[in-house]
Amino acid sequence: MSPENSVHATHLTRKFGDFVAVDQISFDIPKGEIFGLLGPNGAGKTTTIRMLCGILTPTSGQAHVLGFDVARQAEQVKQRIGYMSQKFSLYNDLTVAENLGFYANLYGIPREKVKPRMTELIEMAGLRGHERQLTGDLSGAWRQRLALACAIVHEPPMLFLDEPTAGVDPVSRREFWEMIYTMAGRGVSVLATTHYMDEAEFCNVIGMMYRSRLIALNDPDSLKDAMQGVLFEVDCHEPVRAEQILKDFPAVQDMAAHGVILHVIMSDESEKALLEKVLQDNGIVVDRIEHVLPSLEDVFVSLVDQENRLRVRAEIE
């Protein structure tokens, strides 16, 4: 394997009895890259992370993390990675400084190095002046930053984040990702799981997981570019009736009502006028039609549809 890859997984598979939780996934995370693993609950994201952290042995396939085999060298892997779980494993009845001290001991940081490292982390996480505050009294965003600080107390070159920003407000979320980017800039590699598509925008490369398999692997822009057709956002009265009207219209490739907004996928940007005319001819009041870039959610849903169609076809045949 290339020494630049912090993670190198080939045909990684995990079965629980007859159930295949992770089905032959292969991907690399180059040093300093932020990799987002996306997918709904139950897609296999957590099982994948657990195998890469050396907690769960793969049934077949292989994975190397920082050059160590996750099946045979699990201890070496565990010592060298940082892991921040969804539930932020912090002690609520300890202060900020005590939590950091606890993790510093756990990772065997030499005594003389503990103090300067803690000062550095408290600075980074913006927690100065709060060292003596009880962790249980911190807001969600602050607890999250403390959890991150605890996960990197031993300066791991590889960081695993399991749904790191769930429930955190957009301003704090951006600050959080800025910290992640700063670390990546220093060569730390990151794997983050999420089922929030907007969070995935922060990653360099995205792997989309669905039903235990990796159904797409690329950077966010390429994933959007690869989506077929042109997406129009239609702001009109009676979107459900509009959907009915457009259903029989051959130029429309796909569509979905989102609350009061209708998303319509057509083959070409020039069809905007046509779309407007069809709706108006049928008595629909159109306030706005805009060509918009697809979101990663649009990409994901379209890939899932494609997968399901292929599966149904395969079952029929």
Add this chain to the structure above:
Amino acid sequence: MSIAIESLQLIKRYPGQKKEDRPAIDTIDLTVESGQLHGLVGPDGAGKTTLLRILATVMEPTSGSARLAGFDVIKQSEQVRARLGYMPQAFSLYPDLSVMENLRFFADMNGVPRGKQKEHIEELLEFARLTEFTSRRSENLSGGMRKKLALACALIHEPEILLLDEPTTGVDPVSRRELWQLLAKVIERGVTVVVSTPYMDEAERCNVVSIIYQGRMLTTGAPVELERQMPFKLIEVKAKPRGTLRQVADKAEGVIGWRAVGDRLRLSVNNPIDAQARIESDLKNAGAEISILREARVMMEDVFIHLVEQQEKQA
């Protein structure tokens, strides 16, 4: 247009909260017009759930008043309840009852006449695409299906107003999409819907949005209007090396500020055409390689961040 919901100077302090503490919700004036899909958008702890609980007559405000369908939430709570469907965040479906049994239970509880129940339930099952699963126990449904069943239960007595507390939190993208499609159908039937969400992208799917932050309402308006009212335009840039891009963004003339989204920067500017030209030449002079440079649409998230920053500057 008539008014479905109106609150005046609504304040809620929880027991144990001190006078000097910020109330959970702080003098909220909310107006929701009939037939609208109205979004309450804000992060966790903003006060969305508290506001919805007061409107749903589950909890009384400390002061202020609210009316739903013309009835007072405190003095006429029974009349309000008869016209209201409420889906709390952790919906109390009975896990050991089947889909059908849950629907029947909620129909009885809401006083739907037995004669009407059958037709009604069939229609809701079809609406929520749960017809095939009527005998499945609700504990064995997927997260997305459970939310759909909860929505069907909240609609069982044909309410005029529907209050939904974070129906899409923790729901995967495919089910999330399906729920928003169902909301479109509910709206088309003339029901007024108030939905809370922590996701800024969902706000764009509402007629009107109220942004709530730290108990206060920062603004209310149609998403497109709120986006237009921002005192800046946006351009989006991706270039390598990233450090150079940041240095250029810091120094470039006409750039009000920037934010990073992944490896792109979103720059707020007054004049996007001039700014693009300047950034392009600055980046080229600095030897950077540009892969994206374009005007970007102001999104709800940009609106939220701008308003929060304004708020913080004032404080």
